[in-house]
Amino acid sequence: MKAVFPINYNLEFEPDFKKFTFIGKEKISIMISKPTNKIVLHAAELEIKQCKIFWNGIEIKPKIRLDEKTEELTLAFSRRISGKAVLSIDFIGQLNDKLVGFYRSKYKYKGKERHLATTQFEAADARRAFPCWDEPEAKATFDVSLLVDRHHTAISNMPIISKKIEDQKILYKFDTTPVMSTYLLYLAVGEFESISTKSGKTLIRVITTHGKKQQGKLSLEFTKQFLSYFEKYFKIAYPLPKLDMIAIPDFASGAMENWGAITFRETILLYDPKTSSTETKQHIAEVIAHEIAHQWFGNLVTMKWWNDLWLNESFATFMATKAVDALYPEWDFWDQFLISEMTGGLSLDSLKSSHPIDVPVKSPADVRQIFDEISYNKGGCVLMMLENFIGDDNFRKGLYGYLKKHEYANATTEDLWNSLGSISKQPVRQMMNTWVRQVGYPVIEAKTKDSKLRLSQSRFLLENNGKAKQGNWIIPLSVRTGDKVTTKLMKRPITIPYKEDWFKVNDGQKGFYRVKYDKDSLYALAKQVEEKTISNVDRWSIHHDLFALCISNQISFREYLDGVRHYEDEDDYVVLSDIISSLNFFYILLSKEEFWDEIKKFNLDFFNKVFAKLGWDPANEEKSTSALLRAQVISSLGRLEDQDIVTEARSRFANLSKTGKLNPDLRGPIYSVIAWTGDSSTYQKMLGLYRKAQTQEEMVRLLSSLANFQDRKLLSKTLSFTLTKEVRTQNLFQPIARMVTNPQGKELVLPWIKQNWKGIVSRFGVGNPLLNRIIGSVSIESDFAKEKEIKNFFAKHHVPGTEMKLAQTLERIRINARLVQSIRKEFS
Known part of the structure; x- marks a missing residue:
């Protein structure tokens, strides 16, 4: 004390x-x-x-x-x-x-x-x-x-x-x-207005600036639902008499869990049925659930020090998905968890410059750096793995004991392990400390010989030059062979009897690890992918691991594309979304290469097969995830300049000018396509729409689209525009994030950052999390000379609290550069 x-x-x-x-x-x-x-x-x-x-x-x-x-x-x-x-x-x-x-x-x-x-x-x-x-x-x-x-x-x-x-x-x-x-x-x-309701004795309000309270109706309903859900789940009443949900026009983060007065960006609290998309609706639900979960995890019981930030953020991430899935099972939110959380966690933690979940923190600058995919995404994933290992009921009882023992006080990770281990009678502390106290995660290598499956683990790294620290994890292993699932706690290499035609390691993707199969085993799994005899989640994980193995140069790019061909009849959102994102990554990465047209054709063929099943307009009673997939594939085909997509997008955009009507789920992709194929006249039209937009959501869509043009003069104009008073500081990153995925624009971003760095730092202020996003935006580069240039620039223009993001950015550039060199050799 x-x-x-x-x-x-x-x-x-x-x-x-x-x-x-x-x-x-x-x-x-x-x-x-x-x-x-x-x-x-x-x-x-x-x-x-x-x-x-x-x-x-x-x-x-x-x-x-x-x-x-x-x-x-x-x-x-x-x-x-x-x-x-x-x-x-x-x-x-x-x-x-x-x-x-x-x-x-x-x-x-x-x-x-x-x-x-x-x-x-x-x-x-x-x-x-x-x-x-x-x-x-x-x-x-x-x-x-x-x-x-x-x-x-x-x-x-x-x-x-x-x-x-x-x-x-x-x-x-x-x-x-x-x-x-x-x-x-x-x-x-300030000058506020509000709408309100009650959940039991708790007054709930959605508070906005004048003229916007009606856009808070959906959030008011979500808040009431999720507050009630968590009170029942934790078996501890929400302890304050009121809960305000406040929409703030300027806000650096997405939301903040202030006790009894949660703040949000307007785009994450306000919903307009005429212009807001399905994606926005689901995102609002997820963030509201996340922040309400914090009222227990973080507010009622708080970590003793910031090294245990994950006790706040990982739990809110995990519990939000649990709550949304319980109330809206038709959204398939646990499947979407793979895209929103596991993808980011696996990606960042595959870098040498990652950090443990439980990370030493000495200063405020250190704290600000760890609000990232490790503290949120990886932590949420290892909690899912832990719950699956000890069982739902034990997990819930353990959380109750932890919250009751430490309410209105502070706790550590060890306190949580003690509670969960005591209830479940499992080696929780021993197992989980291998996941939260060491950096990285394992890849399990699976080989078959003499009717036996041999499994061994090593640390998975995208840049593995032998210099990084290795690790050893206690892995709650699951292996599916047909209808049978074998579970073991894996500490060292193990052997399992194997008689079936195929097997799948990490059944249901509950474990936070990757799998590398030998060629025969992978070929046998490919048949299950084509016939869809394994779950969509398992089909997702097979592709996701293939992509990572390609990026880390453990399989060739052509082997990866051969793997994707087994998914040509795929119809699941989570699986297809992952493949589309990966193919788009290669499209951008290889945009300067002589063989780019070959990549472009592969993507066109694959995306058109997906689009043929979806069409432009929603079918009766289609799943909400179809709307998400439709938007993704239309945007992707537009960037590939598919003429049918471009023509229809132009027609619908013209109709918007006449009637003001356009399906909210199509606004983003249509703006993207129109910009990609537009000229200076189109640019002025979209800039005009931005200036007239009535919601922040619509403004962000249009601002992002201004980074999609192919004329470099127009793109330079967009970069200049982002630093004007017409663009809120919180939104400055949006066009940058889009421009680095534009082959015509990505080379403009680094010179612009260097030229305007002093003004950017001045506008954001030291410690603003948006600075790290700006630095991270150039990680799409794939040139060793660019890596050196960036390193030298930031050595001379250092800002405290950006060191970790800079190291991760430089590492990603080196990974991309080696990957491009490898693919060039294949195609030569």
């Missing part, structure tokens, strides 16, 4: 929307466990106006030192003090435009520009709003007051308990929060 820790924060804020500043006052009730003459808190970008401490009936004024580098406020006293005390600090801060701390967001209503103030404190940005102990374990209660202009309203974690007029302003006071970490505190001031 630390010598000084907080018990309660009494906070008052007064924002000024003319100067974009705020005045703050706080009284912190503290406990000093042993005599000291120094107290150190966290504070950043604050001006301390006054500070004093009340102790044993006397007032003491300390000497103050604010260190900008360490973000620490040191208070030195002339005497040693201990026991209970109250620390009083007055300060001034900035309502910044960097999307962190206490910041401002801009929007228009009835033609006028307006502002609101909101907060984003995770991971370590509460210190930008008030001096505090800005660490997860320093839990305290909070009493919040907000003094605001009369036309504004205020929001915080708890309900309002009083409103009082003071000097032409209104003072809002909120009820005392439960014991919680600083990063979960929430403040908002």
Whole structure:
């Protein structure tokens, strides 16, 4: 336990929307466990106006030192003090435009520009709003007051308990929060409207800026459903009297789980039936479920330190899928989990520059780097593997015991393993520590000889030059042979009797590992793929592993394409989506090669077979995943300049101009196709549509399409446009992500980043997660010279908190460069 820790924060804020500043006052009730003459808190970008401490009936004024580098406020006293005390600090801060701390967001209503103030404190940005102990374990209660202009309203974690007029302003006071970490505190001031409902005694509201509340109806229903689901699943009531879901116009992350006041990007909370797609609807459901799961995992029980971030994020990822699948089984959400979570987790963790789930964290910059596919995706996947190993019932009972034991407190990964192991009587700690404490994952090599199946493991790496650390995992193994499934806990090479014509390792893809089959075994599996005698999930995993083996140069590109030919009669969304994504990757990667037309023809033939089964318009009662697949394949065929697709897309786009009507699921792909084959006149049309768009979802679609043109002058124009005030900082990455997948545009991105880096960093601010996305965008490069150029540039333009992403980007470029060299040799 630390010598000084907080018990309660009494906070008052007064924002000024003319100067974009705020005045703050706080009284912190503290406990000093042993005599000291120094107290150190966290504070950043604050001006301390006054500070004093009340102790044993006397007032003491300390000497103050604010260190900008360490973000620490040191208070030195002339005497040693201990026991209970109250620390009083007055300060001034900035309502910044960097999307962190206490910041401002801009929007228009009835033609006028307006502002609101909101907060984003995770991971370590509460210190930008008030001096505090800005660490997860320093839990305290909070009493919040907000003094605001009369036309504004205020929001915080708890309900309002009083409103009082003071000097032409209104003072809002909120009820005392439960014991919680600083990063979960929430403040908002602005002009809001809302719709509401109740779940039991809990008031649920969807809060928006004016004119948008009706777009919150779907989210209101989702919130009620998922809150009820989690209360029943965890068998612990949601502990706060209200739950607000707040749509923020400017927001760096997707959403944030502030206790009782969850914030979202507008695109992830607002739904317009006329223009919102099936993908948007499902994404809204998944993110709402994710954030509500955090009210237990993260808020009620919080990790002790950021090395255990996965206890928050992996559980929310896993539980969200469980909740959505339970309430909307027709969406096949566990199948989609393979695309949304397992793909990203396997991809990042196949790099030498990956990191363990349980990773050392020393500074705020370290924390910001691990909000990635390891803490979310891989963690969610190993939880699925663990649940499958110990059983649903044991898993649920173990979670209940963990939550009850540590509620309103902090916990570690070991605490979770103890609970799950105690209930299941299985070696949970021993097995799971091999998955969370070491980097990477295994590939199981499967060979058959003399009616025996021999299985061995090694670390899977895309760049395996023998220099990376190897590993050994305790693997909950499953092997299907016909109708029989054999399960074992694999620690070292094993042998299984084998009499059937075929076998499939990792049945149902519950395990977080890859499989490499010998040629005969793979050929036997290919027949099962063609005849669909194995599940769609197993067909997915066979292709997914083939693609990875090709990228890592363990099989040739032609062997990979031969493997894809066995899927020509495939009709499942998850399988086809994976194949389409992989073929598109090769299409972009090989766009400069002499044999590119051969790749293009292969893709055209495969995609057209898929499209022939779908058509342009939805069939009666088709699955929602068909809409997702249709959009993907139309976009892909448009980029291949399939004339039938281009002609129909132009016709439907022209009809949109006349009637304003277009199937929401087709808007994105049609904009993509129109841009790909468009000229400067088309560009101006799409720019006009962007400026008139009524929803953020529509704006993002159109902004992304501006990166799809083939004229480099137009693409340069798009890059310049992204840095104007017409593009929100949160959306700046969207056209960049699209442009790097455009053969005509990908070479423009790196020079643009280098030329504008100073302005990009200034606009985002150090610590903004969007900076890492910009760096990661150039990972599609496939030239060793480019890798050196990027490395040299960022060595001279280093930004703290980007080191890990830079290393991963450089590694991917080397992997791509070696792959292209290998494929060139094949085709020569």
